[in-house]
Structure formats: C-alpha cells, structure tokens
Amino acid sequence: MTEPIRVAQIVGKMVGGGVEAVVMNYYRHIDRSKVQFDFLVDSDSTLVPREEIESLGGRIFEIPPYQHAIEYQRELQSLFTQEGWKIVHSHINALSVFPLRAAKKAGVPVRIAHSHSTSGKGEFAKNALKGFLKLFSTRYPTDLAACTEYAGKWLFGSSHFTVFNNAIDLSSFSFNRSIRDEQRAGLGAQDDTLVLGNIGRFIPQKNQLFLLDVFKAVYAQNPDSILVICGDGKLRPQAEEKARSLGIASAVRFLGQISNVQDVYQALDLFVLPSLYEGLGMVAIEAQVSGLPCICSERVPNEVALSGRCSFVPLSAGIEGWSNAILTTRTDVVNRSDPQASLGLESYDIFRAAPKLEEYYLKLFETVN
Template sequence: MKKKEEPIRIAQIIGKWLGGGVEAVVMNYYRHLDHSKVQFDFICDDDSTNIPYDEIEKLGGKVILIPPYQKVFKYQKELRRVLRDGKYKIVHSHINTLSVFPLYAAKKVGVPVRIAHSHSTTNKKEWKKNLLKQVLRPFSKKYATNYMCCSELAGRWLFGDKTYDEGKVYLLNNAIDLDKFKYDKKIKDKKRKELGIKEDTIVIGHIGRFVAQKNHTFLIDIFNQFHKKEKNSILLLAGQGPLQEEIKNKVRELGLNDSVRFLGQRNDANELYQVFDVFLLPSLYEGLPVVGVEAQASGLLCFFSDDMTKETKALDSTVFMSLSNTAEEWTGEILTNLKDYKRINTKNEVSDNGFDIEIEARKLEKYYIN
C-alpha cells in the first residue's frame, strides 16, 4: 500500500501576534489552503496576545513560541533549534525589514527556501520606528531566496525598483473570504439593534490598532467636524493599542463622549462593517490594508488617505484624500458622496480586483509546492 504523502510544512515567522492586519492575512490564506498539501507552523514571540490556538490546532497547524528578536542571542539560538528540529524546507517571514534576523537563522541551519514578505511601507512622521527600518532595509534581500509583497508599493519599498521591475517579487494579494463580508441588510439591522443604534443614525466606522500609523488623532478631528454638521451620527472604533487612552482623552476634551464608542478588540468585524455607513482609514502609510478590502467587500463608502497604495481600491465609489486636506474638507467630501450612495452587494467587483481568497489561495499553494 502506497504511503500517504505528508503535506509540506512551512514555518511562518509572525513576530509579535497582536491580532493585526498581517496576522489576519496569513490566517485567511491558512484557512483556505488544502491542508493535505500544505501545512503551517506559526513561530511567534512569546509575549504575543490573541493567538487563535484552537483554530490553528484544529486545522492541523502548530504554534511555537520563541523569545522576541530584541533578545538577540536567545532568539537566534531558539529559532535555529526550532528550524533544525522541524526540518523545514520553506521559511516564510512576515516581519518586513526585521525578516533579516529569522532568515539569517534559517540560512545558518540550511533551510533552502527563505521568503521575505513585505507587508508595509513607511512615513516620515514615525521617524523613530523608521530609523530601524531604514538601517535594516538594505539587508532585506541578503538572506532571502524569494521575495513577496502585498502591493507594488510595498514591494518596491522593501526590495527596490530594479528587483521589482525585473519581476523577481511575487505579488500576493491581501485576499479575503468575500462571502463572509458581503452586504446583508438583515445582519445590519440585527447588529444595530444589538448595539442600540437607530436605523437612521449615520455610523462612521474604523477598525485598526491604536498606533501612530493609523492616525486616530486626525480621524477624531474629521468626525468632530462631521458631527457638527450631522448631529445624528456616531463613530465606532474597534481595536486596541498603546495610544487608546490618548485618543479617549481627546474625545473627552472635544465633548464627543456620547458620540464615539470604543469597542475594543473584536471577533465580529464582518458584522461590524454591516453596521457602518462610512469607513474611514486616514493612515500615515499602509502596505495594502486588509480592513480596506473588507470594508469595500461589505459595500461601504470608503475614504482612504492617499498615502497608501492605489491598489487598495476595489470599488469605483472609494475615495482617496490627501492628509494635507483639512478635517473640514474630508467632511465635505464624505457628506457629498454619502448623499446619493446606494449600498449594494459588491462581491463580484472586489473579486475582479484579485481579492477573492478562494482563487488566490490556490495560487499560493502552487507557489509553495513548486
């Protein structure tokens, strides 16, 4: 009797698992791969939060905790041991410029395929964080054998124009399960009732970690202006992060306590999008935000900062605005567009732009197997 072939096990280097966009992308793909062919082992920092242990285990994967990269020697020693013991043929690192550290360990223990994946870019305002990024960026290709990115912008930023133009960077879309997010009036009504929101209230929504990159300060400024014009409106903020208290203080100072709700870390994002009328994402930078794709898949009117890649645009109705525009100008644009907006099922449009996980997961499977 022929022995059943074991799936290829791939070491996915996640870094600190905090329930952000990168983790969401990796899990989206993991759920939709054929696990008889491809399996993932998730290597995460031991101070991670929100790791979905049960789901990963159910799907046949493993979670392996190691010290964070800041503990240089411990990290290298432990990671090398894990990679050696796992006899991995492929290591796929998702930690942008920091990938140099795990891929160095992978090379040392003889892992033949070492993928560096760019999920992000940069912005001048986050200079401290950028300093490390800029120092490490030239080394991004040093220990990698393969390059991957979520958008052209992210690919060019990490690997350079020459490498990108030579076709050496594989573009993997931040695809999602479109059926899970498609517009559904029944869910919208049910969820609004659950949250105590009236049918005629205009709901502006945002999902993202409270970190400088997401630009919550400006988001609150925009809502403040919007609320002056539309009293029957609220802002829902889902997510957690180090700047949450600072943003709560700003909301208090502006007297918006009754109109801004902090929903914390959520597992029902797909239902929250149904509740929103408008999705706001005025980020300082993005690789390609998965929340932007999800919001469009839910048929929402979306406003993004033009500091992110235009590849995020999956609907004609989506608007990009400059961060040099004032909060009043953003508000004017929202009100104008909202007036005639009819929300519909946008599944086909979003799929045509390459964001259907059913299609994209098959491509990734082939990539790994070949």
C-alpha cells in the same frame, strides 16, 4: 508525497489582526493535506488562536520577542536545525532580515521574505531602522513576496517578487440587511443616523487621533452621527480620553478587538482610513466588498481602489477638508448590493488565492528535493 510539507510561518507578535489574520485566512483555505503551517510567534503575543491552529493540524512555537535580538537569533537557529523545515516564510517586513539570517545559518534551503507594509512620515526612529534594514532585505531570503506591487518595490527595490493578495472570503463580507439592522440597534443607531467606521490597531500609523478631530467637525454639523472604532493598542486610552475632552464620547463606540468584524461593516454608512502609511489597507478592501464607500488618505496605496466606492483625500486637507468629504460622500452612497460597483474585487477571493500560494510552496519544495 504521503505527508504534507510543513512551512514555518514567522508572524511576529500575534495580536488578533494585521499580518497574522492574512496568514490565518490562507491557512484555513489551503489544502492542508498537501501543505501544513507551523507558526513561530513571539512569546509576548496577546491573541494566539492556539485551539484553531492545532485543530487544523498546525503547531505553535513560542520564541523570544525580536527585541531581544541575541536570544531571538539563537533560539530560532536552534529551532530551525531541530525541526528541519525546508521552507521558512517570514512576514515581519524589514525585520525579516533577522529570522532569515538565522534560517540561512541553520541551512534552511527555501527562505521567503514577505513585505506587508511600507513607511510613513513622522515615525523617524522606526523609519531610520527600516531604511537600514532595507539594505539587507535581499541578502538572506531565496525568494521574495509582497501583498502589493507598492509594498514589494518599497522593500525589495527592483528585485523580482511574487504578489499574493491579502485575500478573504468575499461572501462573508457581502451586504446583509438583517445583520445591518441588528448591528445598528446594538450601536443605538436609527435608520437615518450617520455611522462612520474605522478598524485598526491604536498605533500612530492608523491616525485615529486625527480621525477623532475630524469626527468632532462632522458631529458639529450632524449631531445624529456615530463613530465606530474597532481595535486595540497602546494609544487606545489616549483616544478615549481625547473623545471625552472633545465632548464626543457619547457618540464614539470603542469596540476593542472583536471576532465579528464582518458584521460591523454592515452597520456602517461610510468607512474612513486616514492612515499615515499602509502596505495595502486591507480593511478598505473588506469595506468595499460589504458595499461601503471608503475615504482613504493619499498615503494608502492606490491599489486599494478596487471599486467605484473608494476615494482619496490628502491629509493636508486637514480637519475641514476631511469632514466636508465625509458629509459630501454621505449624499452619494451607491447601492450596496450593486455588483457593478465591486468589479475588481474578485482578485481578493481566497478561494482563488489559496491554491496559488499552495502551488508556490509545492514548486519551491520540489526544487530542494
């Protein structure tokens, strides 16, 4: 094979995190002399790493947002026919029904549906749509993949699927005292300041509005505390206003979408993830790699607990239960450099995971050539 095979990666809206971050991490570490990625992104994406993708040999194709269903299907089918990809890999969960339907019509021989998420309570309209689309989740793909067993079974039921961990470069998240000191100084945190952290888009799923209520209770008992939230999204203005109304604005740091998230973990004392649902909760994995204790809601899959640093608190415990768990965990923080506390995290090493994905593509390519 003189030229690398090209895989069309359907990532939906690129907004600087989530699924596209996983795909980009694999892309950076895969052998690009054998496998190359082309990215199909919604035209209303806000953070497309165009320069990096093109420097690595990839291409970017902008398509209409999936909300414009007819135009979206028509443009995709035309693009699949024109470019002649042998493999299309869709990462948009239950919505993969639509691009893979177009791929099948265009005669793409290998069509992969990848589940990265699940559903949670409270999002009735979204859950109804997901429930309907799940009925067709195995109709158009030829192969199935998922970030966890939980996410795969949620979307594909009993059908066979392959798990690819949302792997990272573990060394870039390892605890670093000098970075911690620098980051805490930037946050205005002293050595004894309790610094809590959360990373995620400001959407209902991530439950940051509840986290602000919890932090108010923590702050009332420990005024020398700070909450750091990284990310952006439609609920950010509401969250900022809520912080002001709760009287905690001076102790909350809204950092927005940042590129050095691995450094922010170093500044924290505790990571908090009160999500309403998660396909995995990759940020909790990253936090554990950096040596942080994590408190997750019971709706985050148990698969995220890859070290002795991770615990779960039901959302039904309410503000008091969560604030007490945070303050209690603070008194029993493990040594952040203790390798025994990180046993199990090796399975998320991108240097081990990328060759697995590469081999997966190459084998699928062989079956159609």
